[in-house]
Amino acid sequence: MQLHLQTAVQQDYMRVFNAFDEQLFRKLSPPYPKLKLLRFDGSETGDVVDVELQTGIKSFRWTSLIVDRNITDAAAYFIDEGQQLPPPLRIWRHKHLVAKNGTGAIIHDIITYSTGYKLLDLLLYPVMRLQFGMRKPVYQRVFGKV
Template sequence: MQIHLKTEVRQNYKQVFDAFDEQLFRKLAPPYPKLKLLRFDGSEPGDVVEVELQTGIKSFRWTSLITERTITDTAAWFIDEGQILPPPLKLWHHKHLVTANQTGSTIHDIITYTTGSKIMDLLIYPLMLAQFSMRKPVYRTIFG
């Protein structure tokens, strides 16, 4: 299953891309489940980001590995791939892409995930969409 969200902002794509750090990561965290950041190396290949998802009943580990980072004349991106995922996820691939446009840039969250079940993928799609849609106002507040 894939989700592709786009957010238009006013800052230059390189400035936006360079701001993807631990501080922005914390601001982008959804209100639920609560995230406890255990490790944040950065967004270079080989870096690891590890969180504990706290549901109030049970906690789950989520560990992602940064597998790619590229900057071109018109775009910049990095990819995080899930290594340890909370149930029911079996695969996680998130491309954080920032592209230049005439008024600033566009932030793309391109998420590919699977639970191993097409029915379950469809059932959690609205939740995933809602969680990542919450990033849009944060991006607009920070980047104009």
């Protein structure tokens, strides 16, 4: 299943792209489940991001590896792939794309996920949309609303 969310912001695409650091990661974390950051190397190919999802009942590990990164005159992106995922996820790929948009930028969160069951993927879609939709006001607060 794929989810693609876009947020237009005022700042230059390279300035936005270079701001994808630990501080922004923490700001983008959803209120639930609570995330405990165990490791944050950055967004270069080979870097690792490791978190513990704390549901209040049980904790789950989520480890992602940055598998690709590219910068051009019009856009920049990095891709993280889940290495250790919480149930029911089996596949996770998140492309963080920042594209030039006049003097501003458009931030794309392009997420591909799978539980291995199409019906469960469909049921998770609104939850994923809600969780990642919460990033939009954070992006706009940090980089300026268009």
